[in-house]
Amino acid sequence: MADHQLTHLKELESEAIYILREVAAQFERPVLLFSGGKDSIVLVHLSRKAFFPALIPFPLLHIDTGHNFIETLDFRDWLVKEIRGRLIVGSVQESIDTGRVVEEKGINASRNVLQTVTLLDTIEKFKFDAAIGGARRDEEKARAKERIFSHRDEFGQWDPKNQRPELWNLFNGRKHLGEHFRVFPISNWTEMDVWQYILAENIDLPNIYFTHERDVFYRDGIWLAAAPFMQMKPSEAVERRSVRCRTVGDITCTGLTLSTADTVEDIIQEIAATRVTERGGRYDDKRSEAAMEDRKKEGYF
Amino acid sequence: MEASFSSKAYLDMELLRFTTAGSVDDGKSTLIGRLLYDSKSIFEDQLDAVKRASLQKGGDFLNLALFTDGLRAEREQGITIDVAYRYFATPKRKFIIADTPGHIQYTRNMVTGASTANAAIVLIDARNGVIEQTHRHAFIASLLGIPHIIVCINKMDLVGYRQDVFDQIRLDFKTFSDRVFPLHDIRFIPISALNGDNVVKPSIRMPWYDAGTLLNTLETIPINQDHNFVNQRFPVQYVIRPESDEHHDYRGYAGCIAGGIFHPGDPVVVLPSGIKSKIVSIDTLNNTLTEAFPPMSVTLTLEDDLDISRGGMITGASDLPTESSEVELMICWMNPKPLQMKGRYTVKHTTNEVRCKVEEIIYLLNISTLDTITPVDEIRMNDIARIRIRTTKPLYYDPYSLNRITGSLILIDEATNETLAAGMIV
Numbered sequence: 228m229a230d231h232q233l234t235h236l237k238e239l240e241s242e243a244i245y246i247l248r249e250v251a252a253q254f255e256r257p258v259l260l261f262s263g264g265k266d267s268i269v270l271v272h273l274s275r276k277a278f279f280p281a282l283i284p285f286p287l288l289h290i291d292t293g294h295n296f297i298e299t300l301d302f303r304d305w306l307v308k309e310i311r312g313r314l315i316v317g318s319v320q321e322s323i324d325t326g327r328v329v330e331e332k333g334i335n336a337s338r339n340v341l342q343t344v345t346l347l348d349t350i351e352k353f354k355f356d357a358a359i360g361g362a363r364r365d366e367e368k369a370r371a372k373e374r375i376f377s378h379r380d381e382f383g384q385w386d387p388k389n390q391r392p393e394l395w396n397l398f399n400g401r402k403h404l405g406e407h408f409r410v411f412p413i414s415n416w417t418e419m420d421v422w423q424y425i426l427a428e429n430i431d432l433p434n435i436y437f438t439h440e441r442d443v444f445y446r447d448g449i450w451l452a453a454a455p456f457m458q459m460k461p462s463e464a465v466e467r468r469s470v471r472c473r474t475v476g477d478i479t480c481t482g483l484t485l486s487t488a489d490t491v492e493d494i495i496q497e498i499a500a501t502r503v504t505e506r507g508g509r510y511d512d513k514r515s516e517a518a519m520e521d522r523k524k525e526g527y528f
Numbered sequence: 529m530e531a532s533f534s535s536k537a538y539l540d541m542e543l544l545r546f547t548t549a550g551s552v553d554d555g556k557s558t559l560i561g562r563l564l565y566d567s568k569s570i571f572e573d574q575l576d577a578v579k580r581a582s583l584q585k586g587g588d589f590l591n592l593a594l595f596t597d598g599l600r601a602e603r604e605q606g607i608t609i610d611v612a613y614r615y616f617a618t619p620k621r622k623f624i625i626a627d628t629p630g631h632i633q634y635t636r637n638m639v640t641g642a643s644t645a646n647a648a649i650v651l652i653d654a655r656n657g658v659i660e661q662t663h664r665h666a667f668i669a670s671l672l673g674i675p676h677i678i679v680c681i682n683k684m685d686l687v688g689y690r691q692d693v694f695d696q697i698r699l700d701f702k703t704f705s706d707r708v709f710p711l712h713d714i715r716f717i718p719i720s721a722l723n724g725d726n727v728v729k730p731s732i733r734m735p736w737y738d739a740g741t742l743l744n745t746l747e748t749i750p751i752n753q754d755h756n757f758v759n760q761r762f763p764v765q766y767v768i769r770p771e772s773d774e775h776h777d778y779r780g781y782a783g784c785i786a787g788g789i790f791h792p793g794d795p796v797v798v799l800p801s802g803i804k805s806k807i808v809s810i811d812t813l814n815n816t817l818t819e820a821f822p823p824m825s826v827t828l829t830l831e832d833d834l835d836i837s838r839g840g841m842i843t844g845a846s847d848l849p850t851e852s853s854e855v856e857l858m859i860c861w862m863n864p865k866p867l868q869m870k871g872r873y874t875v876k877h878t879t880n881e882v883r884c885k886v887e888e889i890i891y892l893l894n895i896s897t898l899d900t901i902t903p904v905d906e907i908r909m910n911d912i913a914r915i916r917i918r919t920t921k922p923l924y925y926d927p928y929s930l931n932r933i934t935g936s937l938i939l940i941d942e943a944t945n946e947t948l949a950a951g952m953i954v
Binding site (some may be wrong): 228230231232233234238239241242244245248249251252275276277278279280282312361364365368371374388390391392393394395396397399401402403415417419420424426427448453492495501526528 | 536538539543585639640643723757765768769772774775782783813823827874877878932
């Protein structure tokens with residue numbers, strides 16, 4: 228490495244910190260969308276770095292589907308204490324109870340799509356004007372085209388054909404009342420970058436990322452966790468297996484990997500040898516070829 | 529799938545951002561697909577999806593262009609509508625590709641992709657040679673100050689892999705490019721993206737060429753001089769004041785180094801006040817640093833308790849940027865609503881925002897011939913022009929040719945909030 232040349236991971240870190248500071252400077256009520264997944268945990272870590280020695284100047288928002296891994300919730304509460312932060316929870320159950328959304332029925336029922344309404348309602352209720360998310364452009368083709376500062380109209384919609392040009396590091400966060408922005412500081416990171424960064428920075432993760440024994444069943448090429456609210460077909464049987472989560476979302480759509488990896492180093496080796504993308508294990512993306520594009524236009528994460 | 533996964537090697541990789549420019553049907557999507565496929569950056573589920581789609585479209589071969597296929601609207605119309613970002617890595621470098629469409633009406637996308645790029649790949653169809661589009665691409669790369677240009681002469685398979693075709697195109701390109709960027713680093717590579725010649729693997733069909741494959745070039749072009757390390761520039765982004773018991777009097781200036789190398793003890797001047805001070809420390813969460821250089825995000829503390837806010841700039845004491853409220857710049861207009869003479873716009877320059885009025889349209893540029901056009905009363909979408917603006921408060925800037933951060937700005941519509949133009953200060 229030449230003198231005065233940052234490594235690629237340091238350059239990505241610096242870019243993310245710059246973006247987080249832009250959010251704090253340009254918006255009045257930013258919020259960090261926290262899912263309990265590794266990407267949002269990395270965002271929290273980067274936010275600590277961006278504002279040190281001050282505390283993170285925005286709250287965390289968790290959209291709770293009510294179908295979470297309990298380990299994710301425990302970790303969330305621990306982390307909020309650790310950073311002396313503020314947590315806001317938007318409840319999908321509440322959206323169902325108040326009739327804002329109708330629960331899906333049938334074998335593949337998931338609350339994943341319903342989250343969008345809860346998210347937009349929560350953003351409106353607290354008048355958040357910027358929601359920071361951990362989406363990465365390498366995850367999915369609709370995300371590959373999204374700006375770092377991504378404008379949302381007053382219905383929370385994304386218009387892919389009419390995005391503002393994003394030049395140099397000049398981010399235009401101007402908006403009208405009622406509109407908001409989604410901001411993605413780790414847009415340019417890959418899955419491997421995130422894991423290498425977690426290792427290099429020694430970042431704590433919920434233990435479901437590491438190998439553990441769990442009751443699971445197999446459906447359409449994906450291992451899913453058995454849980455009381457999961458409907459199973461007669462042909463499906465619960466087995467006990469050593470698994471870990473490659474991504475962490477709502478239980479109904481988080482595919483599990485058969486794995487014995489119990490350290491970040493093991494996980495990195497496993498990912499390096501894997502031939503399937505991260506979202507290949509996401510049941511929600513399999514619904515149609517343009518599944519993510521459609522959800523994003525409506526205001527999904 | 530990334531080639532390098534040993535953490536030690538991974539932590540030692542550099543980042544190269546490049547953009548691709550080509551006309552419709554120059555084979556740009558195929559080239560990117562080839563780079564991703566041959567560097568083993570394609571996952572099995574992506575490969576399966578492309579195999580399925582290739583069959584569905586009636587092709588009997590793997591259609592590499594489909595790897596970069598984006599939104600449904602594009603798949604239906606068979607076009608690319610916007611900048612897409614792609615990622616791949618080799619053991620030496622990690623790459624970010626800003627994949628921009630080449631249609632004539634999409635100059636604004638190309639400018640966007642080029643604004644953050646270290647290198648540009650300009651694609652030429654060997655059968656067509658240098659065409660008007662090529663001039664546009666070369667000029668935009670030059671205008672945006674991209675340090676390294678790689679001209680890929682593609683579809684060599686369709687001209688019998690002949691050296692004389694390659695030589696003629698190189699000569700034609702240089703004849704034009706010498707007028708726009710005589711000193712830049714320009715390389716020429718004959719390739720066939722379809723068959724993979726000279727993309728990742730050297731071609732056995734073109735023994736007359738031995739200056740390295742495209743991937744080899746991307747891995748080795750020197751990028752450590754792409755930033756300005758001479759003139760100290762630190763636009764203040766955010767002021768950190770914890771106001772907690774343990775850091776009661778702490779006041780730090782957060783920002784990203786835009787130029788020069790900063791050290792504790794360096795004498796500095798704070799703009800716009802012009803007050804002199806000295807750097808006490810360069811802080812990060814992990815440690816305090818002995819030096820900071822572009823593009824590091826850090827927090828500076830100063831010896832004196834000064835009133836500095838976002839939009840201010842900390843600079844070297846003996847090396848100030850230009851201060852003026854009359855600024856001349858090259859712009860690329862990016863909005864369907866034309867630029868208005870005497871129009872008022874918001875200027876975003878580093879972390880600073882001011883209002884401005886367009887005082888003069890100096891000329892409009894025909895970027896195919898480089899002819900200047902005067903007089904002009906309107907600048908339309910995708911036009912490149914030289915203008916003069918007057919700002920409500922002075923800007924502190926460097927010419928774009930010296931510093932791509934302190935020399936660039938955008939114009940914003942005060943009514944719609946849209947980004948209207950990219951500006952490069954002359």
